[in-house]
Amino acid sequence: MAAMVNGDVVERLREGMANGVLSFPLTSFRADGSLDLESFREYVAAQAATGPGALFPACGTGEFFSLDEDEYRQVVTAAVEESAGRVPVVAGIGYGWAQAVRFAAIAEEAGADALLVLPHYLVCGPQSGLVGQVEQIASRTRLPLIVYQRDQVTFNAESLTAIAALPNVIGLKDGHSDLDRLQRLTLAAPDGFLFFNGAATAEIQARAYAAVGVPAYSSAVHAFAPEIAAGFFTALRDGGDAQVDRLLREFYVPFVEIRDRVPGYGVSLVKAAARLRGRPVGPVRAPLADPTPADLADLERVLAAGLDLVSAPSDSAPTGAAR
Template structure:
């Protein structure tokens, strides 16, 4: 096996992790923390990262997903990855599940999987593989190769060049340690087919960019859980939207979409890579020393940064005003 060792034991469907994730998803958004880099040389700033993760966990997310897309997984070497996942596990201290990102071809993904396993992660998010497109049989084989070589449960992320058919989903869902799928395509017709093809208890996640914009549509096909990039810099806004959506407060949902989320998406779409760059810049505006993005991403232009600052202030003011109104009403 060229040095690779297959995992011959199984651990059921990892019911404990599935239960913790389902309970967490019902009570909060999913946190995808930014990875902190030094302003001067771009090196990993682990102390800043620890402080940032601790602050994220204090807001009560459903789970924490380190070293994924928002965490710039693609720019981390294996040693940096180990430090990031280890620090996340230590800072969460078992309060919420830790789901670490892995990716590239299956051989490299397995190397990251073993690092995450040693670091104490609860599960893995299998990011889309690098560069090439493959047939459905190849997409299934990629997951099979990873699943056979780790004890940790897997959530498979489909976006860009990875899109599973219902038949392929049935195949990977039958693997003992594949517990869920995160969707970034927003093809709701196909997503409905996938949810119907999946076994009972299989987890689905809305992984669309700025997922709140499509959260109601995803929930309508049975996928209410979502990841929130906004939570990475404005957990107050993310929590307000989550609560409104959960409570069926459609007027509040529309208000937040109009005043903050749609303008944020329009700003995000100006430049490729802003899905991460703007989030990191917004975190810096909130006083979090997360540092710059690493190339090939680029930090926002001064003009876009000014627009971001105005939008962020407006979003925070909206949430604060609503909270004050609610408090005043309760006091009467």
Template sequence: MARGVLSFPLTSFHDDGSLDLDGFRTHLGAQLAAGPGAVFPACGTGEFFSLDEDEYRRVVTAAVELTAGQVPVVAGTGYGWAQAARFARIAEDAGADALLVLPHYLVAAPQDGLVGQLERLAERTRLPLIAYQRGQVAYSVESLRRIVRIPGVVGLKDGHSDLDRLQRLTLAAPEGFLFFNGAATAEIQARAYAAVGVPAYSSAVHAFAPEIAGAYHTALRDGDGNGNGKTVEKLLREFYVPFVELRDRVPGYGVSLVKAAARLRGRPVGPVRAPLTDPSATDLADLASLLSTGLDLVGAVL
């Protein structure tokens, strides 16, 4: 999975909010054509929190069918462990390769409870689990030492960007345990994560501009050779940082802007579902201008 950008496809909806499975297939096909390292359907960017179990089943099944073994399919799951296990069984039946365990719902919990959540879910699925620490979930080094001993738990995705603590976690983990950069707009911190041994990252930008995400990933991987060090700096300064500033204007824009940008490129992804809201006209105009700039930087077209 570290060989390419990790794709988190959007879930397509019709204007009335119903699931648009044909739109999802079209969107995912474009994602696969860009050569991601793995596909993560029905996760945060895919609005897992807005899907019922039948919709989840249809989305994950479509992802497995369309991917056809080209790359791993890692489906999202979450809420409390009992509900997470229900989604896990659906993902198993659909043929997913693994699960990304999203932060549980609402309550803060002690370390024993965070570990117990994974233990109980692991007992109820055959699929490998990648824990996601973000929001109210943050594992201590001692908890990580317990987590790596849970059969089936194979990795950790980090969304806190506390690099001191993350370095301690990577040093405490056994060889072969997977770590992923799951920071919001992960490219901003990709170099810093790589410096502590976490080069693999998810990319929301890949969902609407795989040309930009791919160019950044290649430049970062190749370093200063052939001027690629300058490419990283230029993309960060002229595209990624302005995108983050736009994203931070309104809560939920981490998904809403991504969907809006995909629509600007003609992708049939539809609107977001409440409680998210689509961007305002002003923000949409700024997004269109920024997207054009980003594509110009990598020689692509809107």
């Protein structure tokens, strides 16, 4: 089934990655844990309106792991409809390849532009198995694939070359932050292959990734504070080292310190911050847990500091300026 990728999709993604952060929308649930599609529609429309490089619904931040197939269909369809063609929509797929293919078919029917292949479920495999997983999916969908390496999925240069040779595999999202390995992968990849930084709270490592030729990144912060995410992206792009350092010191690092207190806070804190901003995205689903009152109070303080930094006049002096 795999076919040559529509070059327009790749170019739209390339342009988006060069000019904005990649948005990973939250999935809205009601207090009883059921899908709140109306709230999700409002939320994802607001995300699209801020002009991210692309929307990635039903991925890690969107709690893909907790969605059944019908909920997944509703979420991806809503994201496509609410984005209204303004930005590319890249839907998450995962588990074993057979189940990933089922999700891929749903996403294609819903109108998604591309797919993000999340790490497979539970087991570890050799390099040949990691390549085989991607081959099985790629041969059964017409949509372009971006492969996500993190946790038990780590490609070496030979394997990256093998999957990049598949006609509809267009890129790699990296969540390992092993810059030595990543540099080897970028050198092994064909011209035009897309890479982006998918580390948790990617802004912390954005400078380091850019140094090995991977300036594009996903932003969990965009899910609740697009103005902070955009402020950081602009300062980093334009050489505003002083503002980058201020945002790292006063917002991103304190946010990460709260995130690291409890497993799963990488999603739970993001959702809690969106609620603090007035977005009715609801709670997380088990096995995640919402933040404790004490952690929520710390989050509110850090969020206020970040918003103050991007709303106040700042020194956006070029690289090398005193700070």
